[in-house]
Amino acid sequence: MxxxxxxxxxxxxxxxxxxxxxxxxxxxxxxxxxxxxxxxxxxxxxxxxxxxxxxxxxxxxxxxxxxxxxxxxxxxxxxxxxxxxxxxxxxxxxxxxxxxxxxxxxxxxxxxxxxxxxxxxxxxxxxxxxxKFCLTHTYTGYPMVKEARYQVLSGNLGKIKKVVVSYPQGWLSKAASPDNKQAAWRTDPTKSGIAGAMGDIGTHAFNLLEYVSGLKVTAISAQVNTIVPHRLLDDDGGAFLQLENGGVGVLLASQVATGEENNLSISVYGEYAGLKWEQSDNESLIIKNLEAPDVILRRGEGYLSSYAKHNSRTPSGHPEGYLEAFANIYHNFALSLHAFENGEEPQKEWLDFPGIEEAVRGMAFIETIIQNGKSYDKWTNFPL
Missing domain, CATH: 3.40.50.720 (NAD(P)-binding Rossmann-like Domain)
Known part of the structure; x- marks a missing residue:
């Protein structure tokens, strides 16, 4: 059993x-x-x-x-x-x-x-x-996000030149009702910390950028905004990013993008090709070639990497989504715990979940982007 x-x-x-x-x-x-x-x-x-x-x-x-x-x-x-x-x-x-x-x-x-x-x-x-420790950055659990990372780290895109990540929401476009528990603590600095939107969804965008690209952010130039009057924390913002390989990034996160739901998306551009993934069509990964037509990879297909296959449960044509992505993080953590308990080395696919490094870098992102957004400095170096 x-x-x-x-x-x-x-x-x-x-x-x-x-x-x-x-x-x-x-x-x-x-x-x-x-x-x-x-x-x-x-x-x-x-x-x-x-x-x-x-x-x-x-x-x-x-x-x-x-x-x-x-x-x-x-x-x-x-x-x-x-x-x-x-x-x-x-x-x-x-x-x-x-x-x-x-x-x-x-x-x-x-x-x-x-x-x-x-x-x-x-x-x-x-x-x-x-x-052991696990951090639930949900979106890295999607099979086609794992495939995107595999495509980048395998060198199929060449040296990465630019990464663009965007997370628009509209649920805080106006002042929230006092009895909205989810809005109340997220807009309260004593409970949320120094960041609002950047802490809540900006960290997801930042984590996705570093996960898929395999590159660390080294400096940030930001504009952080509070659009809704009397709100105590940011609800919108964006940043230019310097990447450790000399490439550049753009990050956008907003909770006042009226009418938007949760269409987190990422585009990665390399020497030879680019790719794009978005949550609204999370089963697809688009490979964008310089001198050939786009190629659409689909979850559940046999040509995908072991990482995408391991994190899929159903054949293609039977959609999987947010709950399954979240469950993949729990499942991989459990598989790793069992392996460690038995004195075994976990498979590489099992160890593919966010941990303490992502936890620390996420908090460094929050403090760096808020610091830069409040200053007149063009760039603020990442503290790690």
Whole structure:
């Protein structure tokens, strides 16, 4: 019988969008058994969520410290092995740190922490822990995003000259209702941190750019905007980027692009060819040739790389999407954990999930783009 990883959730109570997405993702491949949780700062709400999920009432806790303390008192074969942290940003660091210090694996929603200093400290904690760490940058889980990365790193495009990534949303185009829980914490600097749109979706765009291109950003020249009056954090912006190979990048992220949904897209241009992927047609990857017609690669086909094949579940023509991409991150993390537990080296496809380096670089991106956006400097060097 397949051994499931015993996991608890911190956050994800009533009204949480991302909590339920994480729960679906961890269930899709039957890798995890959600057995405990501290779903809300309100014990009553936490109990409501736990009961809806069919958990043992004795393993529904009032807070994360109690959860970890009580679970560690249980026999090793019964206690949790991992936690999924799906709280607002300001509540990421402390539970992740406590879990790692006690040898409990961590799956953490992005962005990793409230500040770069917290992310760097979490990195040090992880280095001294027996536990493993995973960050849920969803979009790197798409099979055709993995194929795009493979095409670039295989040299099929030649030296990369330019990368353009764009993430337009329109859901914050006007002032949000006070009872909109998702908008409330994302526009509150005490909960979201120093960035709004750039922390929420700009980090996804940045992560996708570095993942697909295989290149690190070295400097940023930004304009960060707050369009809606009286909003305390940015809701729009863009940046020119310098890449480590001498190439250039452009990043756009907006939550006030009226009428837009979530059409994240990336284009990569090399010496010999370019490519384009967008979430609205996530099953396709367009290869753009200089002196030949475009070639459209499709998910589920036999000609794709092992990375794209490994992260596909159904044959071509049976669409997969956001939930499956999210689940791929959980699945690869689980496969890697089982391999490490058995003293084996995980397959390279299993290790293809975001980790602590992406966590730290994401926070460095936030601090660099906000710093440059507020200054008169043309460029701000990346701090890592």
């Amino acid at each position: 397949k051994k499931k990883i015993r996991i608890a959730m911190i956050g994800g109570g009533p009204g949480s969008f991302i909590g339920n997405i994480h729960r679906i993702a961890m269930r899709l491949d039957n890798d995890y058994d959600l057995i405990a949780g501290a779903f809300s700062s309100s014990l009553e709400k936490s109990k409501t969520t736990g009961e809806e999920l069919g958990l043992d009432p004795s393993r529904i806790y009032p807070d994360y410290t109690t959860l970890i303390k009580k679970e560690l008192q249980l026999p090793a074969e019964d206690r949790i092995e991992a936690v999924s942290i799906v709280t607002p940003n300001h509540l990421h660091f402390a539970p992740a740190k406590l879990a790692l210090e006690n040898g409990i694996h961590v799956v953490l929603d992005k962005p990793a922490t409230l500040s770069l200093s917290e992310a760097l400290e979490l990195q040090k904690v992880l280095e001294n822990s027996t536990a």
